Amino acid sequence: MTDIVSPLPGTFYHKPDPNSAPFKSAGDAVAVGDTIGLIEVMKTFIEVKAEAAGTFSDYAAADATPVSAGDVLAKMG
Amino acid sequence: MAIETLFIANRGEIAVRIIRAAQSLGIKTVQAYSEADAEMLAVRLADEAVCVGPAPAAKSYLNISAVVAAAKDAGANAVHPGYGFLAENADFARAVEDAGMIFVGPKPETIERMGDKVAARIAAKEAGVPTVPGSDGRISADEALSVADEIGYPVMIKAAAGGGGRGIRIAQDAAELARLAPQARAEAEAAFGDGGLYLEKVIVNPRHIEVQILGDGTGAAVHCYERECSLQRRRQKVWEEAPAFGLPDATREAMCNAAVALAEAVNYRGAGTIEYLYDAAADEFYFIEMNTRIQVEHPVTEMITGLDLVAIMLRIAGGETLPVTQDQITCTGHAIEVRLNAEDPLMQFLPFPGKVASLSIPEGEGLRFDHFLYEGYQIPPFYDSLLGKMIVHAPTREAAIDLMAETLKDLEIGGLKTTTPLHLALAADPGVRAGDFHTQWLEPWLDAGNLTATDAA
Numbered sequence: 001m002t003d004i005v006s007p008l009p010g011t012f013y014h015k016p017d018p019n020s021a022p023f024k025s026a027g028d029a030v031a032v033g034d035t036i037g038l039i040e041v042m043k044t045f046i047e048v049k050a051e052a053a054g055t056f057s058d059y060a061a062a063d064a065t066p067v068s069a070g071d072v073l074a075k076m077g
Numbered sequence: 078m079a080i081e082t083l084f085i086a087n088r089g090e091i092a093v094r095i096i097r098a099a100q101s102l103g104i105k106t107v108q109a110y111s112e113a114d115a116e117m118l119a120v121r122l123a124d125e126a127v128c129v130g131p132a133p134a135a136k137s138y139l140n141i142s143a144v145v146a147a148a149k150d151a152g153a154n155a156v157h158p159g160y161g162f163l164a165e166n167a168d169f170a171r172a173v174e175d176a177g178m179i180f181v182g183p184k185p186e187t188i189e190r191m192g193d194k195v196a197a198r199i200a201a202k203e204a205g206v207p208t209v210p211g212s213d214g215r216i217s218a219d220e221a222l223s224v225a226d227e228i229g230y231p232v233m234i235k236a237a238a239g240g241g242g243r244g245i246r247i248a249q250d251a252a253e254l255a256r257l258a259p260q261a262r263a264e265a266e267a268a269f270g271d272g273g274l275y276l277e278k279v280i281v282n283p284r285h286i287e288v289q290i291l292g293d294g295t296g297a298a299v300h301c302y303e304r305e306c307s308l309q310r311r312r313q314k315v316w317e318e319a320p321a322f323g324l325p326d327a328t329r330e331a332m333c334n335a336a337v338a339l340a341e342a343v344n345y346r347g348a349g350t351i352e353y354l355y356d357a358a359a360d361e362f363y364f365i366e367m368n369t370r371i372q373v374e375h376p377v378t379e380m381i382t383g384l385d386l387v388a389i390m391l392r393i394a395g396g397e398t399l400p401v402t403q404d405q406i407t408c409t410g411h412a413i414e415v416r417l418n419a420e421d422p423l424m425q426f427l428p429f430p431g432k433v434a435s436l437s438i439p440e441g442e443g444l445r446f447d448h449f450l451y452e453g454y455q456i457p458p459f460y461d462s463l464l465g466k467m468i469v470h471a472p473t474r475e476a477a478i479d480l481m482a483e484t485l486k487d488l489e490i491g492g493l494k495t496t497t498p499l500h501l502a503l504a505a506d507p508g509v510r511a512g513d514f515h516t517q518w519l520e521p522w523l524d525a526g527n528l529t530a531t532d533a534a
Contacts, residue, residue, distance in 0.1 A: 009430055010458040011133065042419065042428035042462040066113075066132055066459070 002052045003060070004074040006067045010041035012048075014063040022063075024056040024074070036074050039067070048073060079395040080104050080155040080179060084148035085119065086129075087159025088138060090449045090465050091371070092119035095157045098387035107151040109144060111137035113457040118449040127151050132459045138162045145172045155179035155394060161461070164370040165192055181394040183346045183369050184294070190343065191367040194275050195237050201364040204342040206335040209354065209363040211277025218258035221276050225254055228278045234258060236265030237273035244268065247279055280363065282515040283354035285309065286321045288336035289378045291389060293399045294346030300333040301378050301386070302408045307516045308503065310426070315496070315519065316503060317414045319377035322474055322512040325360060332362055337403075339367065348375070348390045357515070373416070373466070376447055380412035380470035411474040413481050415503075417448075418462040421494035422528055430458040434492030439484050443470040443477075450490065464495060474512070478504050502528045 006012065014022040014037055023036050030036065035047045036056070054076035061073050082105040085092050096106045096119055108123035113132035120126040127147045130137030137143065139162055148156050156173045158181065163169040167189040173180040182188070191197045195215050198208050210228040212220070215237040225232045225248070234257060235245045244264050248254035258274065266272040284307045292298035305321035306314045321329070336351035348371050353362040375386050384401065392400055420426040433454045438446050448465025456464070469484060471477040482504040485497050503509045506527065508518070 008428070008458065041458045042430060042460065044428050044462075046427075064133075 002054055002076045003072045004036055004048065004050060004076065006039060006048065006061075006069055006071045006073050008039050008041045008046065009068050010039040010046075010066070012061045012063070012065060012067045012073055013038040013040065013045075014059055022059070026056060026058055028056040030054050030056050030076060050076070052076070078154065078179065080181075080391055082107060082151070082153045082155070083181075083391070084151060084153035084156045084178075085109060085123065085159070086138065086144050086148070086156050087162055087164070088114050088117060088119065088449075088460060089463060090447050091159040091373075092117070093122060093449050094447055095159060095387055096122045098385060098391060099157075101385070101388055102391055104391065107148070107153050109138065109147060111459075113459050116454065118451055118454070125151060132457070134162065134460065141166070141169050141172050144169070145176050145178075148173070148178060149176050153178060155181055155391075157181040157391070158370065160370050160373060165368070167192065179394050181347065181390055183292075183349065184344075187343055187345060188369045191349075191369050193238065194235070194366065195273075197367055198364070200343055201339055201367075204335070204339040206339050206351070206364045207362060209277045209280060209365070212275055215273030215275060218262045218274060221258045221274060222251060222254055224276050225251065230254075231279040231281075232276055233279050234261045234274055234276045236261065236269055236271070237275040238265065238269035238271040280354045280356050282517050283307075283356055284321070284515050285314075285352065285365075286324070286332065286355045286362065287350050287352040287372075288333050289372075289375065289386070290336050290340040290345065290349050290351060291386070291393070291399060291401075292340045292345035292347065292349070293393050293397070294344055295398065296341050296344050297399055298337050298340035298345055299399060299401060299403045299406060300337050301382050301384060301406055303329060303332055304374055304377055306374060307514055308509075308519050309516050310519050310523070314374060315416050316500065316509075317374035317377055318474070318477075319381045319412045320408055321355075322411075323357070324355075328355075328360055328362065335364075339364075345369075347393055348386050354516075373463070374414050376445060376466060376468045377412040377414045380443075380445070380468060381408050381410060382406055383409070410470055410472045411477045412468060412470045413474075413477045414466050414468045415481065415485070415500040416466055416496065417464045417490075417500075418496045419456050419464050419493055420462050420496055422496050422499040424494075426496070427494075428458070428462050429494040430456045430462075431493045432456070433490060435489060436491070437487075437489040439487040443480060444468070444484055445470075446488075456493070464490070464493070467500075475510070478510060499528055 057075040106123040158164040167185040170180040170185040289301040308316040445468040
């Protein structure tokens with residue numbers, strides 16, 4: 001059970017763009033290096049990648065909301 | 078109608094700059110801020126401050142109805158848009174005027190006309206300003222191929238409705254253009270709801286030189302000489318100078334006179350900038366676009382002319398005619414500005430929205446630091462990374478570069494990563510010293526590893 005935390009403060013996004021599906025849904029397999037979301041920081045988009053493999057449970061931070069560094073973004077089962 | 082209370086619809090260093098200009102004229106200031114910006118310096122300096130919405134710019138600084146309502150409720154009779162955000166949004170300018178306030182800038186029609194690449198190019202041509210060979214109007218993806226055959230490759234293609242560097246594609250030959258044109262059309266359609274394209278010849282390795290102008294809306298305009306802004310990364314300027322070095326006098330005069338002709342032709346009101354590409358080998362210049370606002374790099378012009386451009390904007394907006402004549406505007410010495418961003422240049426310019434732990438700013442003859450920092454200030458992550466601009470003025474370009482290097486070594490911004498190491502490396506580079514660069518120079522220079530941790534130490 002590993003939480004994915006935000007490396008930076010910024011705005012967290014579940015989707016690569018507003019018209020796409022979220023990067024991950026509950027039950028999806030997650031491999032090391034998979035992108036689970038984007039952090040927009042100072043007009044730059046940074047991919048948030050999984051550092052451990054597992055099964056995706058849910059996003060812990062809502063889409064398009066401000067987050068702080070260290071905030072839990074997603075939970076893995 | 079003179080400005081009595083000014084609403085500042087912007088943030089960061091330019092908000093501070095506008096407040097200082099307003100205060101010098103005895104104008105009361107009301108600062109807009111988002112929920113994330115309650116602690117910013119401009120809020121502390123202004124007479125009053127009003128929250129205009131949540132952190133995301135789309136819900137605050139870009140929210141036209143919220144900004145106009147806040148300005149009106151605060152009793153402002155004028156709104157300064159700064160740069161970025163709503164500064165070149167004709168709908169915003171119109172909404173401010175419709176609410177009975179002064180928009181500090183050109184008329185909405187001028188913003189609209191000069192914001193459309195095709196309309197701006199036509200206006201430039203009519204005023205006798207040289208333009209890059211290209212399509213004479215908006216064209217379809219199919220027409221792009223025949224136009225490109227006439228003017229020769231390489232060509233660039235972009236959305237007719239778009240601004241800045243967004244969506245620009247370069248094709249080296251017909252096959253590449255045939256592949257890129259439909260993509261450009263689709264992107265233009267998606268981004269602007271308008272699939273019209275614009276195509277022009279690529280000037281290889283040009284310099285970016287721009288002329289500052291001032292107009293009072295009566296058809297009278299003056300220039301305040303030119304700026305050299307060729308050092309760019311990802312189409313963002315990082316280091317700017319005034320005047321441009323190595324420019325033949327006749328070329329400088331032609332550039333400045335053409336800028337005045339265009340400003341006069343559109344009855345320009347306020348401060349504006351005519352941007353050119355300069356082909357140094359051919360000694361030819363071409364109009365790219367007009368920016369209908371104050372620019373980030375305006376301080377280098379202020380240093381060489383002694384003018385306060387922001388104060389002049391406010392006076393013109395308040396109904397005065399041009400307060401200076403062309404022969405009163407002189408160019409003395411050489412000025413350089415560098416943009417200090419909250420980014421780590423040694424980590425691919427990763428943004429670094431940290432807290433200012435300590436701040437020590439060098440002061441002295443020829444030095445100016447436009448910024449919005451104070452000790453203990455937490456830089457919010459929601460907006461661009463510009464922290465401030467170090468500006469120096471010296472008798473010669475060589476002396477200005479030396480002064481910039483000394484000043485940056487003495488500047489201490491604790492707790493943050495900034496782009497200072499980049500500027501120190503540029504100041505020490507023989508190519509920069511020799512003025513041997515162009516708009517395509519900086520990125521390969523970075524890719525070649527010219528900026529290393531050792532240099533920065």
